[in-house]
Amino acid sequence: MPPPGSAATNVTTVGNQAGNNPELMAAVIPQNAGQLPSTNALPSPSFLQSFFNDNPYFQAGFGLMSLGVGLTVLRKGLLVGTHALRRRMLVTLEINNKDKAYEWFLTWMSNQGSLTQRSRLAPWTRSHELSVETTVEQRKNGSSSALFKLVAGPGTHYVRYKGAWMQVKRERETRAMQLMSGTPWETVTLTALSRDRKLFPELLSEARDQAMRGQEGKLVIHTAWGIEWRPFGQPRVKRPLSSVVLAPGVAENIEKDVKSFMDRRQWYADRGIPYRRGYLLHGPPGSGKTSFIQALAGSLSYDICLLNLSERGLADDKLFHLMSNAPERSFILIEDIDAAFNKRVQTTEDGYQSSVTFSGFLNALDGVASGEERIIFMTTNHVEKLDPALIRPGRVDLSELIDDATPEQARILFDRFYGGKDTPDRSITDEDAVKLSVALGQIVEDEMRKGRRISMAALQGCFIRNDAQSAIARCRDLFVHRSVS
Numbered sequence: 001m002p003p004p005g006s007a008a009t010n011v012t013t014v015g016n017q018a019g020n021n022p023e024l025m026a027a028v029i030p031q032n033a034g035q036l037p038s039t040n041a042l043p044s045p046s047f048l049q050s051f052f053n054d055n056p057y058f059q060a061g062f063g064l065m066s067l068g069v070g071l072t073v074l075r076k077g078l079l080v081g082t083h084a085l086r087r088r089m090l091v092t093l094e095i096n097n098k099d100k101a102y103e104w105f106l107t108w109m110s111n112q113g114s115l116t117q118r119s120r121l122a123p124w125t126r127s128h129e130l131s132v133e134t135t136v137e138q139r140k141n142g143s144s145s146a147l148f149k150l151v152a153g154p155g156t157h158y159v160r161y162k163g164a165w166m167q168v169k170r171e172r173e174t175r176a177m178q179l180m181s182g183t184p185w186e187t188v189t190l191t192a193l194s195r196d197r198k199l200f201p202e203l204l205s206e207a208r209d210q211a212m213r214g215q216e217g218k219l220v221i222h223t224a225w226g227i228e229w230r231p232f233g234q235p236r237v238k239r240p241l242s243s244v245v246l247a248p249g250v251a252e253n254i255e256k257d258v259k260s261f262m263d264r265r266q267w268y269a270d271r272g273i274p275y276r277r278g279y280l281l282h283g284p285p286g287s288g289k290t291s292f293i294q295a296l297a298g299s300l301s302y303d304i305c306l307l308n309l310s311e312r313g314l315a316d317d318k319l320f321h322l323m324s325n326a327p328e329r330s331f332i333l334i335e336d337i338d339a340a341f342n343k344r345v346q347t348t349e350d351g352y353q354s355s356v357t358f359s360g361f362l363n364a365l366d367g368v369a370s371g372e373e374r375i376i377f378m379t380t381n382h383v384e385k386l387d388p389a390l391i392r393p394g395r396v397d398l399s400e401l402i403d404d405a406t407p408e409q410a411r412i413l414f415d416r417f418y419g420g421k422d423t424p425d426r427s428i429t430d431e432d433a434v435k436l437s438v439a440l441g442q443i444v445e446d447e448m449r450k451g452r453r454i455s456m457a458a459l460q461g462c463f464i465r466n467d468a469q470s471a472i473a474r475c476r477d478l479f480v481h482r483s484v485s
Contacts, residue, residue: 091197097186098228101204105188107214108207109168110151112159129155129170154186161203164196219294220303222330224314227321229305238298244291245413245456250400254279255296257398258375262300265373275372278365278395280337282383283402286457289379292402293333302375303330309340309356316360323364323374331375338380341390358387365395404453407441413456414440417463418471428468436472443472447479454479 095102110133131153134146157168173185190200218235244251261277268275281289297304305326308314326332334340341358365376378396380386391399405413414437418428428436444454462474 089194090191091194091200093190093200095188095190101207102186102188104207104211105204106151108203108210109157109159110149111210129153129157152188162199164192164199166196166199167191219298222303222305222327224305224307224311224318224322227318229322229325229327232306239291239295241295241299243416244288244295245409245416246288246292247403247406247409250402251292251296254281254292254398254400255299258296258300261375274366276366276374276376278376278378278397280378280380280383280391280396280399281402282380282399284404284453284455285381286455287402287404288456289402290333290335293331293377293379297331301329303327305330305332307332307334309334309337309361313355315355316357316364319356319360319364323376326374331377334376334378336380337378337390338382338385341387362389362395405444405456405459406448407445409456410444410454410459411437411441413459414463414468414471418468433468436468439472440475443475443479452479 095105129152130150133149133151152168152170154170154172157170159166159168167190169189169191171187171189190203192199215235217238219238220235221232222229223232241251241255258277258279265275281293283289294304296302305322307322309319323332340356341361383391383399390396415433418433418436419430440459447454458478459475462471462478
């Protein structure tokens, strides 16, 4: 027990007395004792309700939050709905700049502007973002003029084709470049209603036909650009096959063999033989090897892919790709093959070693990785320098000598320049032309007896700028008098 007189004893005594006296009890316990804070007490519901209802900041924040959530849901719904509607009602077609149809379509687009101005029935085109393509045209008098063609530039354009509206969007990727060519990636995206889907093939076919009509009667030369073939310059006028005068039977033999190969595709397939053909034209310089190949390609409506094996950066893998992916209806032409591979390890004067190996080239001709459906022409001035492995059957299927001029070739070439009604020299008669032709043949024959040959290129050089009489005199000065001196 606590000692008498202590605080605990006093409290106990007061408590006992208060228990017997209600008034004293009220005096001891404060009136607000029930309102004293307690660590275990929680706010009443009325307090929270008054806090949320009477706080303007909370009400404003809650309203903004609700508005943001609502707008987000609405935006998401609109995006999903728009995407679903677009997928259901619209159709898109993408064309990248590595596809042939890319240039065809841009050319078609550029032509629609001029057609729209001339005809109300032409497709309607509206373009505000334009690019320019400049070409130089040579006139008959020797002067030249620049032609500017406006094409659809990067941006959005609209075209109406056969009553259907289409959106044309051309995009250029400036950050990503094509690895081999170094040019930026470009795409053209066409968007139309789903019901107009069938118009896409019709439009592309029309663009292709339009591009082909622009090349009718012309020869396209392709060169290697990285790992792809690109047209080199403007299409050239086709050279008539009759303009190249070769020895009797040579041109006819090569042309017959090429046509026979082109007509026997199924024959090769039935027998499991790779469908490819190789030709080697050899002879002295200026005899007409390359000119004949160019004329032959023109007569068969073929293009020419010019391949330079000594080009820096060209390796075996790129060579495989180029020879296996040549454009359709084209000859692959490799000129002066003796200079490219006169020995198995080729090194230039500055010590640069060609990246194309001899074995790699042989494998590209007829190895496992070699392509099919191709025609290869090779030319050389020195066939004796070629490795036997290069000219064996299977790699070279037909070899023809294109030699210097014979008396008969000289007479035929003279008649092509000065015979007939369209001769530029009106001062000579037909009888004079025959006499001069015989005289020229005699000059060539005399030189052949002396062991000296005259190239067809040298004869043609005498005929281009001179009349008939001056041409014969020029030939005597060049070949007879010079040999005597």
